[in-house]
Amino acid sequence: MDSSPTALFDSYEQDFQQILQSIRQKLEGDGSDQRGEQKKAALRRVEMELDEADEMVSQMEIEIQGIPQSIRPKYQSRIRTSKADLARYKKLSREMHAQASRADLFSSRGGGGAPATSDEPYGSSDRARLLAGTAILEDGSRRLQESQRIALETEEQGADILRSLVGQREQIENARNTLQSADNSIDRASGTLKKMIRRMYQQRFITAIIIIILVLLIGFIIWGKLRR
Template identity: 75%
Template sequence: MDNSPTALFESYEQDFQQIVDSLKQKLEGDVKDERAEQRKADMRRVEMELDEADEMISQMEIEIQGIPQSMKPHYQTRLRTAKADLSRYKKLSNEVRGQLARSDLLSSRGGAGPPTSDEPYGSTSDRTRLLSGAALLEDGSRRLQESQRIALETEDQGADILMSLRQQREQIENSRDTLHRADGSIDRASGTLKKMIRRMYQQRVVTAIIIVVLVLLIAVIVWEKLS
């Protein structure tokens, strides 16, 4: 698993790009060529995808706060580009909705013909709505699975971070214990040195006393011989 500080940002950016590709297909291609009912269904999906894209942008803004300063400018540029793409497709969505509204107005003025025996429901709009609903459900399920996958990955990353923090805490505690033991050893070594120095001075004093006694004995012996 990628535990780099930019992994989640790039994951959200990838999801955002998938949504943008879907928006591009619907707004710049299919929507202009399909029937009215299908276009309405696609525009409902466009609104859902725009909301999801907004959510991805919000997540990217959150994740960019944890990116190191040395890397942040590059990802800030990518975030601004994503925001610009989202604004462009929001504007395009509004334009397409306006076109659909004008088309509906013109259609309502023109009226509608009676149903035929081949089409007992008057048109294929019901089947189109059912297909659109099934597509929406499928897309929603896929988005839900993707959200669950991201949640599981986030949970795994959180567990890894907790494990790493626990290991670091154990290392700090071991280092603290080592320092305490080293401090105790230093205190004992210092006490030993002090005892050795004190004994050395005691030995010097004893040696000096012995020398003085010997000098006095020699002086006494010499004085007795001379006298």
């Protein structure tokens, strides 16, 4: 198993390219010549594949955070290229949806805005409103999926920030414990120095007393000799 820091990114990118190839085939290849229900079914599959491609790009953006800074710009450029390709096919998909809706509308009119019949319970204006409503619902669904993707990215970023804050809190606690240990060591050193100073003064006092006694003894001896 490849344990390099770019392995997962490369895997997601490969999946993205495979999905994009399938989308390209449906929108620009043989699938672009389909008509009617076949075309609608192909466009629905394209919508699902676009969502999968979006998810792959999101995973690539997550994985790039673990790639070393020295090579990260190259992978960021590849993500930008993938996003540009995805945006182009999303736009093409919307255009083909609109074309399919217009084709349905024109076919329902039969060239002259025919009224509703028992075989076609909706008139041309009602059908146009239904198609417009369907387009709005599809657009709303895409927006909702995009919002969900952004929410997931935000949640992941929030989790990263939370992990970073937890690590910083642990560092602060360790630093505080270190400072407390240093403070205790300083207190002990201060107490030791005070004891040494006290002993030094005691020794000086004792030394001074001894010197005074010696001077008195010497003086007494000299005085005794002078009296003889």
